[in-house]
Amino acid sequence: MLSAVNYFWKRQKKLLSVIFLLGVVVFLTACSNKPIDSSSTGFWDRYIVYNFSLLIIWLSKVCGGNYGVGIIVFTFLINVVIAPLRIWQTKMMNKQMELQPEIDALKKKYPGTDMESREALQEETQKIYSAHHVNPMAGCLPLLVQLPFMFALAQAIYRTPSLHQGTFLWMKLSRPDQFLVMPILAAVFTLISTWLSSYAQTSVPTSNKVMMFVMPIIIFFSAMGLASAISIYWVASNLFMVIQTLLFQNPFKIRAARREKELKKKRLARELAKAQRGHGKYKKSRKKR
Numbered sequence: 394m395l396s397a398v399n400y401f402w403k404r405q406k407k408l409l410s411v412i413f414l415l416g417v418v419v420f421l422t423a424c425s426n427k428p429i430d431s432s433s434t435g436f437w438d439r440y441i442v443y444n445f446s447l448l449i450i451w452l453s454k455v456c457g458g459n460y461g462v463g464i465i466v467f468t469f470l471i472n473v474v475i476a477p478l479r480i481w482q483t484k485m486m487n488k489q490m491e492l493q494p495e496i497d498a499l500k501k502k503y504p505g506t507d508m509e510s511r512e513a514l515q516e517e518t519q520k521i522y523s524a525h526h527v528n529p530m531a532g533c534l535p536l537l538v539q540l541p542f543m544f545a546l547a548q549a550i551y552r553t554p555s556l557h558q559g560t561f562l563w564m565k566l567s568r569p570d571q572f573l574v575m576p577i578l579a580a581v582f583t584l585i586s587t588w589l590s591s592y593a594q595t596s597v598p599t600s601n602k603v604m605m606f607v608m609p610i611i612i613f614f615s616a617m618g619l620a621s622a623i624s625i626y627w628v629a630s631n632l633f634m635v636i637q638t639l640l641f642q643n644p645f646k647i648r649a650a651r652r653e654k655e656l657k658k659k660r661l662a663r664e665l666a667k668a669q670r671g672h673g674k675y676k677k678s679r680k681k682r
Contacts, residue, residue, distance in 0.1 A: 429552040441541075446549040446556060453559075461561020464546070464622055468629035471542050476637065478538060483642050486590065488527045495521055543626060550622040564621040575624035576616035580609035582631035589635060592644035 429446055433439045445467075453463030496518055503514035521527075550556045550566050559566045570576060587605045616624040638644065 427552060428554060429549070441545050442548045442552065445545045446553040449546075449549060449556065450553070459561065460556055460559035460566060461564070461622075461625060464561070464566070464625050465629045467546070468626050469633055471539070472630055472633040472637075475538055479634070479637065480641070483590070485527055488525060489522075492521055492525060492527065539630070543623060546626055547620055547623055550620055556622075561621065561625065564625075566622040566625075567620050569616070569618055570621045570624055573617065575621055575628060576613045579616050579624050579627035579631065580613035582628055582635060583612045584609040586631045586634040586638065589638045589644055590642075592648065 429438055429443050431443070433443055449460065449463045449467050451463075452466045453460045456462040456466060499514055499517050499521070503510045503517070550559075557567045563572065564570050564575065584605070587608060591602075591605060612627060616627060
């Protein structure tokens, strides 16, 4: 029983980690409702939440006094800061893609029909990743880094009177979107961003396919019960990821380049085979003479 649980954890580690992190956000946002201001004490309240509050208010004033727009700009700034981490994440995913033939060979060697075979597959796979300095958990790191920002944003909205009463379009920032538009958009953009990140890969692991469709569902149901400000953050963040991917790691261009490379390789193989056949015919004609 323990081995089965262990195997499930290893296979779905990324998904379970995401569920845990979202659970932490939901739990922590309700931890304190005490108003935050310049007299607040403690490192988290005084230097993180309060300064986040000041930054969002300042950005909102610069953007015409709309707190929702201020949150969107704040989100874009956060994503610019963590962009290098996402680029590293993409490199890790590309390395995993290059190692996929080796992983596939291991899967044939260890088909996973029993627990011993599955454990051997996990161990050998980990050895390959370690040898090539690949971290299979790289996909979770950007979310882990964003967790404090999401928590601080939620706290700033709940605990700053002006932000707490702030509105954006039809929504009150401190309350869930009653029409579910933002939760739906958050789920849709999450699906698009994860689909784009995997589209360039030649082979997508089963766990990643599960993540691609389960993550938007988790985001949607989480956003239903969280402040609209968090939903806006998720929408803006995933929209930023879509734009970043299309601009800097465009999967359509990558696939087109790979396809062209494969066609060129096949052309060269055909030309080589034709040349060899021609050379064989020439040798036969020489022998007849």
